[in-house]
Amino acid sequence: MQLKYVGAKPSVSAKGVSFDQTKPDRYTFLHAAIELLEALERTEVKERIADLRDMEVKIYKSNELMDFVKKYCKNMDLIFGSREEKTKALVDKYTLRVKNNATITEDERRAWLGNIDIMRDYYLQYITNESAYACILNVLADKIHELHINEIIFTLGNNYALVFSHLLPVLTDHRPPYDAEIIMERVDGTTVGKLDMHRPAPLDI
Numbered sequence: 001m002q003l004k005y006v007g008a009k010p011s012v013s014a015k016g017v018s019f020d021q022t023k024p025d026r027y028t029f030l031h032a033a034i035e036l037l038e039a040l041e042r043t044e045v046k047e048r049i050a051d052l053r054d055m056e057v058k059i060y061k062s063n064e065l066m067d068f069v070k071k072y073c074k075n076m077d078l079i080f081g082s083r084e085e086k087t088k089a090l091v092d093k094y095t096l097r098v099k100n101n102a103t104i105t106e107d108e109r110r111a112w113l114g115n116i117d118i119m120r121d122y123y124l125q126y127i128t129n130e131s132a133y134a135c136i137l138n139v140l141a142d143k144i145h146e147l148h149i150n151e152i153i154f155t156l157g158n159n160y161a162l163v164f165s166h167l168l169p170v171l172t173d174h175r176p177p178y179d180a181e182i183i184m185e186r187v188d189g190t191t192v193g194k195l196d197m198h199r200p201a202p203l204d205i
Contacts, residue, residue, distance in 0.1 A: 001083075003066050003132055035055065035058050049153065153187075165182060
């Protein structure tokens with residue numbers, strides 16, 4: 001298993017393959033998520049605020065990213081063991097949809113099914129990257145809870161804001177859950193982002 005960029009989620013038809021840019025490869029954000037996690041490991045939390053504005057930008061290679069995923073994701077087998085199964089389920093869903101499509105010709109059907117089969121390895125890598133990113137987001141949520149952080153201040157750029165936006169639903173589902181939001185503010189003449197955790201949302205009993 002490896003981590004590598006493959007691009008946006010493919011959309012396959014009888015005419016070929018296009019890519020849905022609204023569903024980017026999660027590999028794009030994995031780098032920034034690991035940067036933020038590593039920065040939290042090194043940053044002193046003062047009055048429940050983690051200021052990451054001075055964090056050093058890192059450039060990691062694919063194998064280094066995998067090393068970090070192995071470091072933080074203790075249940076690697078559980079997380080990635082089902083990627084083949086998930087890929088098969090996805091391909092089966094697309095295949096069944098094409099087979100049941102009564103509006104296309106048999107030639108179009110064969111071409112469409114062939115294009116789905118060609119993209120099988122692409123789907124596998126896309127799902128692998130997605131699983132790694134989901135794991136790191138959950139570790140980020142756990143780290144925020146562990147360090148009793150109420151607010152994270154971060155610079156804009158390098159996909160940091162997007163990573164935190166993806167983290168919001170993870171924090172909502174966390175135990176305990178957090179009612180979090182992202183705020184943009186001017187600080188010392190510069191616009192910065194803030195992840196405001198407020199208080200943990202009450203647990204449903």
